[in-house]
Amino acid sequence: MNPFSDQSVTFLLDNPELAEAFQGIMTYQKYQKHHILHESGTICNHLYIIISGIARVFYYKEDKDISCHFAAEKETITTIDSFIQRKKSKYNIELMEDTELFIISHSDLENLFQSHPKYEHFGRLYIQQAYIELVERIDDIQLHTAQERYDILMSKKPELFQRISAKHIASFLGMTPETFSRIRGK
Amino acid sequence: MNPFSDQSVTFLLDNPELAEAFQGIMTYQKYQKHHILHESGTICNHLYIIISGIARVFYYKEDKDISCHFAAEKETITTIDSFIQRKKSKYNIELMEDTELFIISHSDLENLFQSHPKYEHFGRLYIQQAYIELVERIDDIQLHTAQERYDILMSKKPELFQRISAKHIASFLGMTPETFSRIRGK
DNA sequence: CGCCGAGTTGAACTGAATCAAGAAACGTGG
């Protein structure tokens, strides 16, 4: 029923009409591991669709590096506060593996949305789905113990535990690397 | 620059064209304090715009009543998971004061969006703003002490502390009523 | 009046952070 799940763009790529429209505004790029896609303090003008590889959004809180979002194959990533509000972002985006991706500029995307209601409609459905996932994430982090947060992520995205270093998952889950290590070691 | 803030519908009501379109699908209602606008386990077909009064979204986690959203004058409220995904909601909505509100049905809203791109566009901007606020809320609750969460809410929405009972604010902030009371008593 | 839920206060307990030190993994240059 719902064409979206998990911020996947499967629906977009599988719909010939949408895929064609988006192909007109996407450019392919390949970067190496540790490449910084976006730096905090600047306005983010790009939305990225990951083809292969994995990326994270993170920021600094009192010198501590805190990850707050991961995106892998067929998922999108951007510094959302900046992309939507057109102001400087507090977030950075870093690639955690060599990554192939499509780049879409903010202005091209807005122009596409304005060119036909069906694209605007797609945009609305997409952000709605992202919203739902964020509501779930709040539920997941609030009122759960460190062990429970670990278990929830493990059941939802087990592959992250293979691909992302422990300290980044720990910060994503709101716990110290020490606590993460102890939980992992059963 | 950004016409939205704080999920306020000021922009909607101040824009004659939008206001007129919405007036065609809104119905006025008045309810008493403690009225249940929506009950968990059912599909939520309505979006509410508060004219006066205040409401909360809450759910039960192991018998504990947890508030997760408040909406007062000029703000909207619904059980968002259900309203968007058209499935049974885990959330309830309760009025915390005698409340006047407008009711908009899901189907009327979708029809309005489809009737003209400008409404679809409005819908997208609105959910985008809600998304931004949710990202902020995650930042506010994760990696902050009970004292800090209290201070952040106090600086953002001091009026809540007058209008909502302590135990509901405590659950919203993810702490026990005891901890809330101790913080409040300096 | 006396009840009842809401709020306060105190004491004991506990999950997770902090601090510290050692082991393992990584990457960089010779």
Place this chain on the structure above:
DNA sequence: CCACGTTTCTTGATTCAGTTCAACTCGGCG
């Protein structure tokens, strides 16, 4: 390809913020 230094991960001991449990107070309302 190995040696070295740096970063990441693990494990242990200690500390602390916040929960739990319990007793008491207050204010509204039948």
